[in-house]
Amino acid sequence: MVKMIMHGCNGAMGQVISKIVEEDENITIAAGIDVNDTIQNSYPVFPSLEACTVEADVIVDFASAKAVNGLLSYCSEKRIPVVVCTTGLSEEQIQLVEETSRQVAVLRSANMSLGINLLLKLVKEAAEVLAESGFDIEILEKHHNKKVDAPSGTALALADSINEAMDNHYHYQYDRSQTREKRQKDEIGIQAIRGGSIVGEHDVIFAGQDEVITFQHTAYSKAIFAKGAVSAAKFLAGKEPGLYTMADVIG
Incomplete structure (x- = not known):
């Protein structure tokens, strides 16, 4: 015991x-x-x-x-x-x-769930194929209105997992409102939403020419x-x- x-x-x-x-x-x-x-x-x-x-x-x-x-x-x-x-x-x-x-x-661990830890592996493998093919990468996370840190530790872990696969090629962009310029190829955009009682939702978006692939994990409790x-x-x-x-x- x-x-x-x-x-x-x-x-x-x-x-x-x-x-x-x-x-x-x-x-x-x-x-x-x-x-x-x-x-x-x-x-x-x-x-x-x-x-x-x-x-x-x-x-x-x-x-x-x-x-x-x-x-x-x-x-x-x-x-x-x-x-x-x-x-x-x-x-x-x-x-x-x-x-x-x-x-x-x-x-x-930034996130203790089995699903998220599997997702960390999947997005790393996806980046090795899609990032090399010119896909842009964005991460959107949503949590309840009492969460004090932003972006979430899980969102950062997902970004780190992708970056590790790409030999730390990327930098993270948290706020595009401060710059008026087009998106850079070597960035991962990370955005946070806070509201209501959302337990946790993470979307990892690979956006290419004429196609988009999204990995999503939703926690209901x-x-x-x-x-x-x-x-x-x-x-x-x-x-x-x-x-x-x-x-x-x-x-």
Whole structure:
């Protein structure tokens, strides 16, 4: 039985994960971490990792970017594997994730869903054919009105996957309103929409001469991300130090 700590347990994703874990006989939440103490859980909740007195095999993080530095420091010190699901990390924090992975197992993914991780592979393969044939590439992402980071981590991961296939040939264009010029061939346009309760939608558009190919992924509930996070936690428990991704979990 894998024992996990839910970092950000009283947030929306923390509560979805809590419900999924209750139905999984191979993993249990030993403790939760959250400054919000207004929700009653079946496990003890502490206001910080430092205050936590419960031992665990792995930590799953769905808190906020501002709490990631302290989380990584704690995991490195205690040698506890961590699944980092929080998005909107700075370049410095991404570097800190890599440094922490030298001390303890770390799994970081911009998106925990199986479908998105398959999409990352598909658009990479498509770029190798279509970009070479002169297709323009655009990414459109849509999320609910409470999401604070834009573009989404998933949109950037999709762009990075394409760019990797093309030897980092592209630069990213986020706002064309500041320049009055035609589209450049070496750019990937990335646009963000925020509204209502949209869970998550990503379109990757390959636009060529007289034909358009679109890859689309739509998330209808947060459960797909929660299930992925739980699978990642079970995978990471007991792993040697290193930086892992959802591709390792799936593969």
